[in-house]
Structures are given as structure tokens and as C-alpha cells.
Amino acid sequence: xxxxxxxxxxxxxxxxxxxxxxxxxxxxxxxxxxxxxxxxxxxxxxxxxxxxxxxxxxxxxxxxxxxxxxxxxxxxxxxxxxxxxxxxxxxxxxxxxxxxxxxxxxxxxxxxxxxxxxxxxxxxxxxxxxxxxxxxxxxxxxxxxxxxxxxxxxxxxxxxxxxxxxxxxxxxxxxxxxxxxxxxxxxxxxxxxxxxxxxxxxxxxxxxxxxxxxxxxxxxxxxxxxxxxxxxxxxxxxxxxxxxxxxxxxxxxxxxxxxxxxxxxxxxxxxxxxxxxxxxxxxxxxxxxxxxxxxxxxxxxxxxxxxxxxxxxxxxxxxxxxxxxxxxxxxxxxxxxxxxxxxxxxxxxxxxxxxxxxxxxxxxxxxxxxxxxxxxxxxxxxxxxxxxxxxxxxxxxxxxxxxxxxxxxxxxxxxxxxxxxxxxxxxxxxxxxxxxxxxxxxxxxxxxxxxxxxxxxxxxxxxxxxxxxxxxxxxxxxxxxxxxxxxxxxxxxxxxxxxxxxxxxxxxxxxxxxxxxxxxxxxxxxxxxxxxxxxxxxxxxxxxxxxxxxxxxxxxxxxxxxxxxxxxxxxxxxxxxxxxxxxxxxxxxxxxxxxxxxxxxxxxxxxxxxxxxxxxxxxxxxxxxxxxxxxxxxxxxxxxxxxxxxxxxxxxxxxxxxxxxxxxxxx
Numbered sequence: 001x002x003x004x005x006x007x008x009x010x011x012x013x014x015x016x017x018x019x020x021x022x023x024x025x026x027x028x029x030x031x032x033x034x035x036x037x038x039x040x041x042x043x044x045x046x047x048x049x050x051x052x053x054x055x056x057x058x059x060x061x062x063x064x065x066x067x068x069x070x071x072x073x074x075x076x077x078x079x080x081x082x083x084x085x086x087x088x089x090x091x092x093x094x095x096x097x098x099x100x101x102x103x104x105x106x107x108x109x110x111x112x113x114x115x116x117x118x119x120x121x122x123x124x125x126x127x128x129x130x131x132x133x134x135x136x137x138x139x140x141x142x143x144x145x146x147x148x149x150x151x152x153x154x155x156x157x158x159x160x161x162x163x164x165x166x167x168x169x170x171x172x173x174x175x176x177x178x179x180x181x182x183x184x185x186x187x188x189x190x191x192x193x194x195x196x197x198x199x200x201x202x203x204x205x206x207x208x209x210x211x212x213x214x215x216x217x218x219x220x221x222x223x224x225x226x227x228x229x230x231x232x233x234x235x236x237x238x239x240x241x242x243x244x245x246x247x248x249x250x251x252x253x254x255x256x257x258x259x260x261x262x263x264x265x266x267x268x269x270x271x272x273x274x275x276x277x278x279x280x281x282x283x284x285x286x287x288x289x290x291x292x293x294x295x296x297x298x299x300x301x302x303x304x305x306x307x308x309x310x311x312x313x314x315x316x317x318x319x320x321x322x323x324x325x326x327x328x329x330x331x332x333x334x335x336x337x338x339x340x341x342x343x344x345x346x347x348x349x350x351x352x353x354x355x356x357x358x359x360x361x362x363x364x365x366x367x368x369x370x371x372x373x374x375x376x377x378x379x380x381x382x383x384x385x386x387x388x389x390x391x392x393x394x395x396x397x398x399x400x401x402x403x404x405x406x407x408x409x410x411x412x413x414x415x416x417x418x419x420x421x422x423x424x425x426x427x428x429x430x431x432x433x434x435x436x437x438x439x440x441x442x443x444x445x446x447x448x449x450x451x452x453x454x455x456x457x458x459x460x461x462x463x464x465x466x467x468x469x470x471x472x473x474x475x476x477x478x479x480x481x482x483x484x485x486x487x488x489x490x491x492x493x494x495x496x497x498x499x500x501x502x503x504x505x506x507x508x509x510x511x512x513x514x515x516x517x518x519x520x521x522x523x524x525x526x527x528x529x530x531x532x533x534x535x536x537x538x539x540x541x542x543x544x545x546x547x548x549x550x551x552x553x554x555x556x557x558x559x560x561x562x563x564x565x566x567x568x569x570x571x572x573x574x575x576x577x578x579x580x581x582x583x584x585x586x587x588x589x590x591x592x593x594x595x596x597x598x599x600x601x602x603x604x605x606x607x608x609x610x611x612x613x614x615x616x617x618x619x620x621x622x623x624x625x626x627x628x629x630x631x632x633x634x635x636x637x638x639x640x641x642x643x644x645x646x647x648x649x650x651x652x653x654x655x656x657x658x659x660x661x662x663x664x665x666x667x
Contacts, residue, residue: 011031026042065091071085073138185262198236233275233288430553465552601661605632637651
């Protein structure tokens, strides 16, 4: 059944996490109203580069002795990581998915084969949380980089999640002789006129779903057989036997033949496959790939975990048969005449070759068609974005600006998202706090109050965070970073306040008295000569750590280091924005802004961060703002002086500033 266009009223993101026992994967789809959803895999993971065609990443985590995750997923495959883990005695968490299996007689037999959880973790939920957070970060990075036409900041608040799990750990599905040590195999004899045509094998695995206890032939009950998967393998190493035709042609034409077995191995939760063949009368094994086909899309899915692989194999017969094998091969196996057998083999070979070529042609045509559709959709979105930009800033088409206001908006959205991620990290760690040292908490509160923080808000943070209410905590942390970023972007001098105020006043006089182009060029030249190496991150990091200490959190070097890293990333992006708005855009003024606490909520310039999604209740204008948690962007066009010498300009908000209202914070 073909997919139908998405019927929702707004664009949403669908994220699917498939956490397997040994490998995991991510798929996603951008749900756009009126468009048919396209499912895409994530093929690049953090600190791991691109992956293979199966788009999987190891389900492995390295923990240090304190229980902190040091390497997850793709990074665990690095030789440097493995050497570092050995040197520092890190614990390796793997197969941890199996700890979710129910405790019963059906599963206790395999309990001793499941690796224990790494010290000091006592429950698997925290390990799953670390791994799912890693998958989320991978999805965010990949989607943001590969699809620049969408905004993660706009979609992140309304994500649909799909989590796969096995259809059943126990019960009738396991009342069978299939165990992780059991192998099922079938022999194959494949012929071809050219030896290079025998380098690759594709075999179908069928399951029987009828009522017969001893099924024999598929042709007897064709509706009761279904293709469960396909097994693909490189068989180029299998020895070829050459069959030469006789002079009178009675034995048909010459051909090559290989013989091998396909072996199925049922693991604890996943199906694996191998090929077996003889070499000098000794059985050798080679790798094979299990592929699950989507009938609508014709693309490979993740693994057996996606389907659950929970059919009742005690009442089914697994039938592995070569994909292009004709029903008449049963006639080959039962024929007694050698000439007829060879002739039929030749016809089968020709039919297989023709069918394979046609299949490849159809597959290529379908791939080209899907690629054209994807490019068309991307071009349409780009055209819409450019059309909107022309309406907001028509002067872009008449200038030689290096970048546009829309590109500045995208950069600011990325900074806002980094600010959100930093605050989320801090909140997660603060929630874990039980009770800290009273003198440290008191000192942190006094230092924040001395720096101008509201003492009542600090007390609210201390009371609510242990109750898992982190709204005020995250809003305060984000607001600190927002104010700091605004200062980084708009300041002339970081080393002295008096110098900065003088330069700001000078710029205002030039902007109001000189021609717009002259003023903008002065600003660009001035900023290009400013020293950027005098900006110190230490005060902002110390303020954030003090806020965490107020909750009872006890300082950890690892967390402090992570906060410093995220603040450094935010600073780098803020300086890039500063360079763009001061030196790359000369036709107009692109300005970042944020509303002050207590401002009235204005839907033209602000966005309620907690009013997202189709079912969310929209905030009414006029409510007091608690804190700004992100920057907005204004685009200001200067008009020629009037006859009276007045300077006029028009301002458009091209990115609303996200805020938290007092009604949301309950203050």
C-alpha cells in the first residue's frame, strides 16, 4: 500500500530509534502537510564518520569508575578509545538490552550468558538513557547538516518518537527447539556460463504459516508462504567446477558451477547468516548479510529487531530458496535424463540473467525518480524561503552582500539551540543532586546575589529542582547565556566598559549623521580591526556552576569541563554572527535582540517557548515575560533623508526571540 500525504496542519519531525542488542540505527522523516513522507536513515554518527549501507552503530558504552559515560556508539570502535579504556580501566557496557527481558523459566536458562551491568550502575534504565541521548544528538547533528532547509529549533519541540522492541521475549514464540546455538542450513548449486557471474549470491528465506505439520512444496499452498528476509553474500571464494560440452553437443553447452550452503544462526534476539563451502575437503565459513525488504519502498530496513522476528517457528518450516529459482527446478531435481537436466539448467541461467538485469534497471529507474523527487522538494522549499526573504528585504537583490538576513537567522537559531542544550545538560545533572555541602550552597547563593541575581528566584530553584521542576533553573541558565551572547555580538571592546561605551556612542553619531553606506563601511572596517582574543569565558562559566551548586549539586570536573566546552562552542558561533552582521552585510542593519524580564509579551517579536505543537495553548499578548531564553533577529532598512533632514528606517523581525512567561514559570 502506497504512503499517503501527511494530513497534519504543521511540519513535524518523526524520529525512530532502533536499539538492537549489538547494533542500533536511526531513521527519520520530515512530515510536511500535503507531502508524502520519505523515510531516511542516519548514515553518519558523532565521532564515527560515515557508516556502511546498513546504517548501524555499535550498541556499546564505555564508563569510567565514577559511572560517567566516556565513549558511546561509533567512538567505541576507535583503536585509540579502546587503548584509553584499557589504560584507565573503563567498563564496557554491551548487550545491556537483554537486561530488560522478563525473569521467568523461559529466560533464566540464558541469564548467565548476559554480561553484567558495569559498576556502579545498578539498573539498565540509566544506561539506556545515556545511549538514547547519544542517538538524539546524532540525529540532531546529521539532520541539521544534511537538510539545511529545515530548522531543528522549530521542530525539536514537537517530535514524534518511534521506539522498536521485540514482539515477545517469552511464551509460545520460544516453545521451540530454535536456540542461539542452533543452525539451519540448505545446500545450493548455482550454474552460469561466465565465472564472473558466480561472484554474488542472493537467497530468499521463506516462512510457512499454514496448518500442515509437514509441509513439502510451496506450490501446494502458495498463499501460506511469505518472504521473511534475504541473505546476500560474496561467494567469489567458492571453487568453480567447469563442465565442458561434448563434441556432438549431447551434453548441452559449457558452464561453471559452484556449491555452497546458506547457514542461519538464531542469536539471543537477532538473526545472523553465513555461507559454508568446502576447500580441500575442509568446511570454510564466510560472512553473509541478512536483508529485510520493505514491499512499498524496496529498501533495506534495519535488522531482525525491527520486525521482532517472533513468528512461531515451532509450527513453521523455514524455506530458503534462491530468488530467481523457477518452480521448474523441482523438475530438474527429479529428472533422470542428464541431457534434460543440463538443458534446463541453461534455460534457468538465461532466465535468471534476464530477470536480474531487468530488476537492476527498474531499481536504478526508481532510484533516479526518488532522487528527482527529493531534489524537487528541496528546490521548492528553497524557493519559498527566498521568496519570503525578498518580501522582507528586497534590497538583497540590489546589493553585493556576502550573506543574507535569512542566513543570519539560521546562525542565531543554531546558537539558541546550543544554549538550550547547555541548560538541559546542567538541569539533568542538577536533578541528580541529593544533598550538597551547606557551606558551598550558601557561598554560591551569596556570590550570585552579590552579582545582582534575585535571592527569591535562587530559593525557588533550590526548592523546585529536587522535585524535578527545572523550568526556572533552565530559564535562568539560558538567559545568562543569551545576555552574554548579545554582549559578545554587539560590543566594540571586551577589555573595558568605558571604551566600549565611547565606541557605541561614536557609532550612533556616525549612523545618524552620515550616509548609510558610509556608516556601514565604517562599522565594518572598525570591527575588522578589533581584538577578539581578550574575551574571557571564565565569569560566565563560574556563574553557571554557581547556579548548579545552589541546587545541592556537588561539583564534578567532567561536568564542569562539558559546560566549558559548550560555552566555548557558543562563543565561537557568536563571534561568527558578529562578523557577519558587522562586515558581511552592508545594505542594511541586521541586529540581534532579546526582551527584558517584565516586558509585555508581544506576538510580533516574541515566541512563547512552551507554546509549541498543534495542541498547545497559545499565550495571550500582554503577559509579563519571565526571561528570554534565546536571541531574536531584526532587519532594519535605512531610507534616504527627508527634505527636512530626518532619517527614517523600517524594521522587520525575521526571527522572534523565544521567551518563558511568568505564567509558565509560576512566579
